[in-house]
Amino acid sequence: MTVWCYSEPQSRSACTRAPSPATPARHHQMTMKKQTSTMPMPVPTLALLLLLLLLLLAVQIANAAQSPPLLTPTATATPPRIAIVGAGIGGGATAYYLATKHGLANTTVVFDSRDYIGGRLKHTIIDNQVIELGGDAYASPNIYMEELVKELNLPISLRRGSGGAAAAGRHSESLDENDNGVSTPIDNLVAKLKVRLIELQARAQKAGSGVQGVSGDNIGIWTGTGWIPLTLTLLDHLLSDTGTLESLAGFLIRLRENYVLRDDLTTPFKTVDAFLRFGDLEMYTNTTADTFFDGHGVAKATQQDLINPVLRVIYDQSLDESHAFGALVSLTSLIDAYSIATGNSKLVEALFAAAGSQVSLQSRVVSIAYHRDTKNWNLTYVSTASQDPEADQQHIIVDRVVIASPLEYTSILFINTSLSVTPRQFVHWYVTIIVAKSVNPAYFNEQPSFVVPEAVLTTQPKSGNATVFNVVQYIADADNGYHIYKIFSNDWVNSTLPELFVDIREYDVQVWPYTFPELVATTKFQPIELSPDLFYLNTMESIASAMEVSVIAGRNVAALVAKSVA
Ligand SMILES: Cc1cc2nc3c(=O)[nH]c(=O)nc-3n(C[C@H](O)[C@H](O)[C@H](O)COP(=O)(O)OP(=O)(O)OC[C@H]3O[C@@H](n4cnc5c(N)ncnc54)[C@H](O)[C@@H]3O)c2cc1C
Incomplete structure (x- = not known):
C-alpha cells in the first residue's frame, strides 16, 4: 500500500506507512483525564503543589499591578480527524478549503483505491507532451478553477480560444487583460x-x-x-x-x-x-x-x-x-479552454499538499460504521494489493466522513446509517x-x-x-x-x-x-448530508460533471464540516 503523506517536512518520516489502527487523539485525552482523577496522590506532593500554586498567584498579582493584563490563551481544542474517501479534485478541494478557509490544516486522512492522485484527472506523456486521459479543460466561467490555479501558482496552457496572458502560461492578474474570467x-x-x-x-x-x-x-x-x-x-x-x-x-x-x-x-x-x-x-x-x-x-x-x-x-x-x-x-x-500545463492531476496533488493531508493510495474503503455512543465513525479499509482482503483489513476512527466519489461506484458498506440515495445511470x-x-x-x-x-x-x-x-x-x-x-x-x-x-x-x-x-432533467437530487456528520460531494455532478463543479462541492462541504465541528 502506498502512503503519500503531505505534511511539514519534519514530520514526513512519520508517514511512510499506512495509517495505523485508530488511536484517536480525542479518545486518548479522555482516558488520561480519567486516570488522573482516580489515581491517589501522595499527601506531601499535594502540599508542595499547593505551595507552588500560591507562589505563582502571588507573582501574578504583583505583575498585574505593574503591567497591562496579559491575554490568557484559550484552551486549544483537539483538532477533529476528517476522512475523505476519494483523492480526486473534489476530495482535494475539500481538504484545501478546510485548511485554508477554516483553519483545519493537517486534519484530513484521504483514501483512494487507485494508485495515483487525481481520480478522473489523469495524463500520460508522449514525446514530452502532456496528454490528458480524463478531465481535460476548464473555461473562463469556471471562477474557482482560475482562483485555485493562481493561488497554487500552477502553469496553464490555453487549449482553445484567445487570451494574451494565458498564452504566456498564466491567468491574467489585472482587469485590463481580456482573458480573466473572474473579472x-x-x-x-x-x-x-x-x-x-x-x-x-x-x-x-x-x-x-x-x-x-x-x-x-x-x-x-x-x-x-x-x-x-x-x-x-x-x-x-x-x-x-x-x-x-x-x-x-x-x-x-x-x-x-x-x-x-x-x-x-x-x-x-x-x-x-x-x-x-x-x-x-x-x-x-x-x-x-x-x-x-x-x-x-x-x-x-x-x-x-x-x-x-x-x-x-x-x-x-x-x-x-x-x-x-x-x-x-x-x-x-x-x-475558451484551459488546462494545467503539467497535467490536471498536478492541481489535485497541490491541493492535498497545501492542506497537509495524509493520502493513502491503493486503499479501498470497504465499510463505514457509525458509533452512536461516541458519535464517531469507524472506517475499514484494505490494500488493493492484498492477497487476503478479509484478514488484511485496517481500521481508523474519525469524527467526520466526506464521500468524494459517486456513491454508485464506491461499493462501501454503511453500518448503523440508513442512506436514502437513488442511484443514477x-x-x-x-x-x-x-x-x-x-x-x-x-x-x-x-x-x-x-x-x-x-x-x-x-x-x-x-x-x-x-x-x-x-x-x-x-x-x-x-x-x-x-x-x-x-x-x-x-x-x-x-x-x-x-x-x-x-x-x-x-x-x-x-x-x-x-x-x-447522465444529466437528466429533474427536480430530485441525491443528498449532500447523507446523515449527520457524513457528507457527500458527487450529487452535484447531476448538475454538470466538471472539475469546477467538484470544486464547488468540495468548497461547500468543507464549510459544512467546519460548522459541524465548531
Ligand atoms: C474522459 C473524461 C473527460 C472529461 N472531460 C472534462 C473536461 O474537459 N472538463 C471538466 O471540467 N471535466 C471533465 N470531466 C469530468 C471531470 O474529470 C470530473 O467531473 C472530475 O474529475 C470528478 O472529480 P471527483 O473528485 O469528483 O471524482 P473522481 O475523480 O472520480 O474521484 C473519486 C475517487 O474516489 C475513489 N474511490 C471511489 N470509491 C472508493 C473507495 N471505496 N475507497 C477508496 N477510494 C474510492 C476513486 O478511485 C476515485 O479516484 C471528464 C471526465 C472524463 C472521465
Whole structure:
C-alpha cells in the first residue's frame, strides 16, 4: 500500500506507512483525564503543589499591578480527524478549503483505491507532451478553477480560444487583460464566443477545401455517411441566431449571480436545490435541452447540427436526453479552454499538499460504521494489493466522513446509517490515444487530397446505428512527423483504428468504468448530508460533471464540516 503523506517536512518520516489502527487523539485525552482523577496522590506532593500554586498567584498579582493584563490563551481544542474517501479534485478541494478557509490544516486522512492522485484527472506523456486521459479543460466561467490555479501558482496552457496572458502560461492578474474570467463582464464572455466563431469561420474560408464546407483546420461534423457543412454555413447561422447567444448570455449571467449571491464559506448550502436557487438555475436543470432551446427561439438546425454534436462530445447525450444546463455548459467550452500545463492531476496533488493531508493510495474503503455512543465513525479499509482482503483489513476512527466519489461506484458498506440515495445511470467512456501519421480520408469516403478536420464530431445517438466514436480529435504534434489523436467512444475502437489512421506508431486505451452521471432533467437530487456528520460531494455532478463543479462541492462541504465541528 502506498502512503503519500503531505505534511511539514519534519514530520514526513512519520508517514511512510499506512495509517495505523485508530488511536484517536480525542479518545486518548479522555482516558488520561480519567486516570488522573482516580489515581491517589501522595499527601506531601499535594502540599508542595499547593505551595507552588500560591507562589505563582502571588507573582501574578504583583505583575498585574505593574503591567497591562496579559491575554490568557484559550484552551486549544483537539483538532477533529476528517476522512475523505476519494483523492480526486473534489476530495482535494475539500481538504484545501478546510485548511485554508477554516483553519483545519493537517486534519484530513484521504483514501483512494487507485494508485495515483487525481481520480478522473489523469495524463500520460508522449514525446514530452502532456496528454490528458480524463478531465481535460476548464473555461473562463469556471471562477474557482482560475482562483485555485493562481493561488497554487500552477502553469496553464490555453487549449482553445484567445487570451494574451494565458498564452504566456498564466491567468491574467489585472482587469485590463481580456482573458480573466473572474473579472470579465458577461457580455465580454459572449463576445469571446463570437470572436471564436468568427475565427473558426475565417479558418474555414482560408483553408477553402471546398468540400462541403469542411477543412483541415477546423471542426467537421460527420453523420456516418457525410459531412455537415459546419464552419461556413452553421457558424454563420449561429452568429445570426440570436436565440442561442441570448440563451447563453442569460445562462452566464445567472451562473455569475449564483457565485455572487452564494456565501458558501459561512452559509453553505445543504441541498442541491438550495444551490440551484441562487441565480434561479433550476430553470436549466428541470427541463430538457430541446424544450429549453425551442422555448428560446433557437432554430432547429442550430440545435441539431451544432449544439447536439457539441453536447455529445462533452456529455455523450443528445438534446432530448440532457437537461439544458448540460447543453449550455457544453457551449461554454467553445468560449475558451484551459488546462494545467503539467497535467490536471498536478492541481489535485497541490491541493492535498497545501492542506497537509495524509493520502493513502491503493486503499479501498470497504465499510463505514457509525458509533452512536461516541458519535464517531469507524472506517475499514484494505490494500488493493492484498492477497487476503478479509484478514488484511485496517481500521481508523474519525469524527467526520466526506464521500468524494459517486456513491454508485464506491461499493462501501454503511453500518448503523440508513442512506436514502437513488442511484443514477452513468455514461461509460473509452479514451483512446493514437500516435499516427494522419487520419485516413478514405475512412470518410474522401479522396487522398482531402484534409480531415482537426476535430470530427458526430451527430448520431449513442445507441443504435451510431458511428463507433463520439469524437476524433487532433491533440498535438509528435516526433518525426507523427501526430497525437484522441478518440472518445462508448466501446473499444481497436479494430477500427487501422482503417481510421495512416501508419499507427502506438495507441493506448483508458477505460473509465464511470465517466459521469447522465444529466437528466429533474427536480430530485441525491443528498449532500447523507446523515449527520457524513457528507457527500458527487450529487452535484447531476448538475454538470466538471472539475469546477467538484470544486464547488468540495468548497461547500468543507464549510459544512467546519460548522459541524465548531
Ligand atoms: C474522459 C473524461 C473527460 C472529461 N472531460 C472534462 C473536461 O474537459 N472538463 C471538466 O471540467 N471535466 C471533465 N470531466 C469530468 C471531470 O474529470 C470530473 O467531473 C472530475 O474529475 C470528478 O472529480 P471527483 O473528485 O469528483 O471524482 P473522481 O475523480 O472520480 O474521484 C473519486 C475517487 O474516489 C475513489 N474511490 C471511489 N470509491 C472508493 C473507495 N471505496 N475507497 C477508496 N477510494 C474510492 C476513486 O478511485 C476515485 O479516484 C471528464 C471526465 C472524463 C472521465
